[in-house]
Amino acid sequence: PRGFVQLVGAGPGAADLLTLRALRALGEADVIVHDRLVSEEVLDLARRDARRIFVGKKRALHCVPQEGINTLLVELAREGLRVVRLKGGDPFIFGRGGEExxxxxxxxxxxxxxxxxxxxxxxxxxxGIPLTHRDAARMLTFVTGHTREGRLDLDFAALARPGQTLAIYMGLTTLPQLRDGLAREGFDPGTPAALIERGGSPRQRELRGTLTEIVARAPGWAGDGPVLLLLGEAVAHGALPARAEAAFA
Amino acid sequence: PRGFVQLVGAGPGAADLLTLRALRALGEADVIVHDRLVSEEVLDLARRDARRIFVGKKRALHCVPQEGINTLLVELAREGLRVVRLKGGDPFIFGRGGEExxxxxxxxxxxxxxxxxxxxxxxxxxxGIPLTHRDAARMLTFVTGHTREGRLDLDFAALARPGQTLAIYMGLTTLPQLRDGLAREGFDPGTPAALIERGGSPRQRELRGTLTEIVARAPGWAGDGPVLLLLGEAVAHGALPARAEAAFA
Incomplete structure (x- = not known):
């Protein structure tokens, strides 16, 4: 049989945020190639006897470089296997899915x-935070807080423009650099913000405040999960969801 | 019983791009409040005897204004019903989910x-078009091509900045205005672009070329479905998926 590869977005963490198409792919795969951002809960939905290969990437511990992953996918498919390359979130947003x-x-x-x-x-x-809002944000920008030689390498002039929500996939240590870079471009550090840890998983936690407050309080607040910063006036238009557990029962 | 409301993202169109959580919500709902962007294929996954209320919005034919939808959701929940407010894509991206x-x-x-x-x-x-790419786009911007008094009301200076992919949820008629607005800010009209109709549904079609070419060819190409424009250097880093039907069988 001819092998093939599915590059599959695993969603943000909770197993029931997987799509039906992704679930089917997991159920049919011979081998799952996954990284650290994919939760155990999601992996448990794979075919029982599927082989699992962990390739991923902890900061400062690149288990397998990208070229190695590309080669691995090609080789597995050439063995005639159904390969699922499982990536946290969406494969084409900050996931190097394009290279694969x-x-x-x-x-x-x-x-x-x-x-x-x-x-x-x-x-x-x-x-409960809207990413766009008629009055507050008609633009939504995703960016990663990657560093180059220890410095946050972002287009601060673009990010500082008003009328947008910023969704920044980042590490905690660069938060002060982000605040300073934005402030240099005239961005108001009193802008509403939310720092979210383990987002979209059952263990999600949120720290809310202005950008200034978040930067000050984050070090004492954060655990060891990945964080995401939402920043912009729309963040203040949120409404906390309240699951009426009684109603759901 | 106490009623409640779930604001549910229906995804881009194909029923199997629904999440498992959305599928469960549809299966348990007493009433589905939906708009035009939700496909029949998705609606068919709802509980058979669920009431369906269509509230939505065709351009130039606002069946129910937003305030009316908000009131409707509140009233249905007060009747003790399980209400699913079903929206195309994600509820918090250009869907007014925040207001609801x-x-x-x-x-x-x-x-x-x-x-x-x-x-x-x-x-x-x-x-097969990556939205971010290590070499070509480290920023991804979502924007709607809404008009104010017939004019496209966008922050062209922000959109014209390099190093990003633009995903523009828009209508066809404003494409020339988009090209001109970007060009005024120094954006290269030779930038790779793809215009996508009925995206994410089984009937997706794509028109590829430079921005200049797309604007010229779109009127003769497009059908009546919603379109989305992807624009930026990352678009040229695409690789056309090829489902090996034999392998899948």
Whole structure:
């Protein structure tokens, strides 16, 4: 049989935020190639006898470099296997899914991409924070807080413009640099913000305040999970969801 | 019993891009309040005897104004019903879900928000176009091509900045205005672009080229479905998925 690869978005963490298409892919896979951002709860939905290969990436501990992952996917497919490359969130948002797709296409391996709920959407839904708002934010910008030689490498002039919500996939340590970079471009540090840990998972936590307050309080608040910062006037238009557990029962 | 409301993202169109959580909500709802962007295929997953209320919005034919929808949701919940407010894509991206959540919170109605795969992610996955790319786009911006008094009302200076992918939820008629507005801010009209119709649904179609080419060819190409424009250097890093039908069989 001919092998193939599905690049599958696992969503933000909770197993029931997987799409039906992703669930089917997991149920049919011979091998699952996954990284650290994929939760155990999601992995448990895979076919029982599917082989699991962990390739991923803890900061400062790149288990397998991207080129190695590309090669691995090609080789597994050439063995005739149904391969699921399972990625946190959506494969095409900060997940290097594009590079994997190109490598597969170049090698002549059939593949498809199954989109997923990206982390910011999972965070926002659970926290009741709209990402766009008629009056407050008609633009939504996703960016990663990656650093280059220890410095946060972002287009602060673009990010500081009004009328948008920023969703920043980042680490905690660069928060002060983010505040300073934005402030240099005239961004109001009193802008509403929410820092969200383990977003979209059952263990989501939120820290709310102005950007100034968040930067000050984050070090004492944060655990060891990935965080996401939502920033902009729309954050103040949130409404805390209240699951009426009695009603659901 | 106490009523409650779930604001549910229906995803981009294909029924199997619904999340498991959304599917469960549909299966338990007494009443579904939906708009035009939700496909029949998705509605068919609802409980058979659930009442369906269509509230939505065709351009130039606002069946029910937003305030009316807010009131409707509150009233249905007060009747003790399980209400699903079903929205195309994700409830918190250009869907006015924030306004509905606030209205529910103010009325003391329990609610939750179920995120969905927003249209741009569905389009990109199916077209094999990465939304971010290490070399080409480290920022991703979502914007709607809404008009104010016939003029496209966008922050062109922000959108024209390099290093980002733009995902523009828009109508066809304003494409020339978009090109001109971006060009005035120094944006290269030779930038790779893809216009996607009925994105994320089984009937997705794509028109690829530079922004200049797309604007010229779109009028003769487009059908009557909603379109989305992906614009930026990352678009050129795509790789067309090829579902090996034989392998899948």
């Amino acid at each position: 797709a190109q490598a597969l296409a170049e090698a002549g391996i059939p593949f498809e991409v199954v989109p997923g709920v990206t982390a910011a959407l999972g965070c926002a839904a659970q926290a | 959540a606030q209205a529910l919170a103010e009325a003391g109605i329990p609610f939750e928000v179920v995120p969905g795969v927003t249209a741009a992610l569905g389009c990109a996955a199916q077209a």
